[in-house]
Amino acid sequence: xxxxxxxxxxxxxxxxxxxxxxxxxxxxxxxxxxxxxxxxxxxxxxxxxxxxxxxxxxxxxxxxxxxxxxxxxxxxxxxxxxxxxxxxxxxxxxxxxxxxxxxxxxxxxxxxxxxxxxxxxxxxxxxxxxxxxxxxxxxxxxxxxxxxxxxxxxxxxxxxxxxxxxxxxxxxxxxxxxxxxxxxxxxxxxxxxxxxxxxxxxxxxxxxxxxxxxxxxxxxxxxxxxxxxxxxxxxxxxxxxxxxxxxxxxxxxxxxxxxxxxxxxxxxxxxxxxxxxxxxxxxxxxxxxxxxxxxxxxxxxxxxxxxxxxxxxxxxxxxxxx
Numbered sequence: 001x002x003x004x005x006x007x008x009x010x011x012x013x014x015x016x017x018x019x020x021x022x023x024x025x026x027x028x029x030x031x032x033x034x035x036x037x038x039x040x041x042x043x044x045x046x047x048x049x050x051x052x053x054x055x056x057x058x059x060x061x062x063x064x065x066x067x068x069x070x071x072x073x074x075x076x077x078x079x080x081x082x083x084x085x086x087x088x089x090x091x092x093x094x095x096x097x098x099x100x101x102x103x104x105x106x107x108x109x110x111x112x113x114x115x116x117x118x119x120x121x122x123x124x125x126x127x128x129x130x131x132x133x134x135x136x137x138x139x140x141x142x143x144x145x146x147x148x149x150x151x152x153x154x155x156x157x158x159x160x161x162x163x164x165x166x167x168x169x170x171x172x173x174x175x176x177x178x179x180x181x182x183x184x185x186x187x188x189x190x191x192x193x194x195x196x197x198x199x200x201x202x203x204x205x206x207x208x209x210x211x212x213x214x215x216x217x218x219x220x221x222x223x224x225x226x227x228x229x230x231x232x233x234x235x236x237x238x239x240x241x242x243x244x245x246x247x248x249x250x251x252x253x254x255x256x257x258x259x260x261x262x263x264x265x266x267x268x269x270x271x272x273x274x275x276x277x278x279x280x281x282x283x284x285x286x287x288x289x290x291x292x293x294x295x296x297x298x299x300x301x302x303x304x305x306x307x308x309x310x311x312x313x314x315x316x317x318x319x320x321x322x
Contacts, residue, residue, distance in 0.1 A: 046218035052208030054086035069131040075202040087190025097223040102178035107215040109204035111167040123152040125189040245319035264309035
């Protein structure tokens with residue numbers, strides 16, 4: 001009788017342990033989904049001369065129709081006779097990005113001792129312009145600004161106070177502006193930087209034409225992306241991808257996907273989500289010549305792949321270093 005009672009208690013105890021274990025496994029999987037599918041990322045946009053859009057405009061003597069878009073430095077101040085205009089391409093930000101912060105960063109062209117204090121304001125430009133044509137009077141060749149000195153929203157987007165010894169980077173918080181542009185509330189025509197009309201000298205910053213790449217203007221954006229954690233699917237753990245990373249300098253000519261299920265396809269994606277190439281399994285393998293569907297070579301970067309088959313899907317990453 002005691003034996004039967006003891007066995008009953010043991011069964012009940014084991015049942016409770018199994019429930020606790022199942023609960024713990026569920027919690028771990030839930031945390032895993034949250035951690036792996038919601039992550040913060042810092043994205044730096046710092047274009048060079050070919051893709052940059054920056055310049056300064058001036059109403060100084062002889063400068064009203066003069067363009068400075070090819071200069072290595074940009075000026076702001078001098079009784080508000082010089083203003084700085086610049087624009088960044090935001091197409092590299094994912095459409096589902098949740099922006100947490102955004103900073104406009106410019107590097108001073110020299111060391112300054114600001115006494116008294118100087119304040120540089122950031123405004124949102126409201127009309128199209130070209131950096132190699134823009135002047136104090138004109139936004140593009142043969143088209144004038146509606147207002148001399150640029151068309152912009154007079155509401156201050158951000159302000160930076162400079163005092164004492166300053167050198168290196170100066171930053172402005174432009175989070176609100178970037179959010180509004182990405183949400184489509186305004187068209188991204190860029191920023192205009194200016195001082196109030198006070199008796200001051202010019203403050204010079206390095207432009208995107210500067211020879212030193214690391215000190216060109218940049219926009220630093222921190223954001224998060226979220227995705228729904230998919231249901232676990234049966235996939236083959238034996239699928240291998242090599243060489244990874246792919247380095248032509250080491251003699252690599254193609255990337256091979258091995259141990260593929262019969263009838264599988266391999267889709268290669270750009271990090272932004274668009275499909276670059278689709279491969280079909282043959283004898284358990286698929287080979288990629290590291291070109292897109294149009295036959296053009298793929299540039300350096302991080303790319304995603306997804307193996308699709310009747311046995312399930314498997315995703316992964318490949319790195320290309322040219």
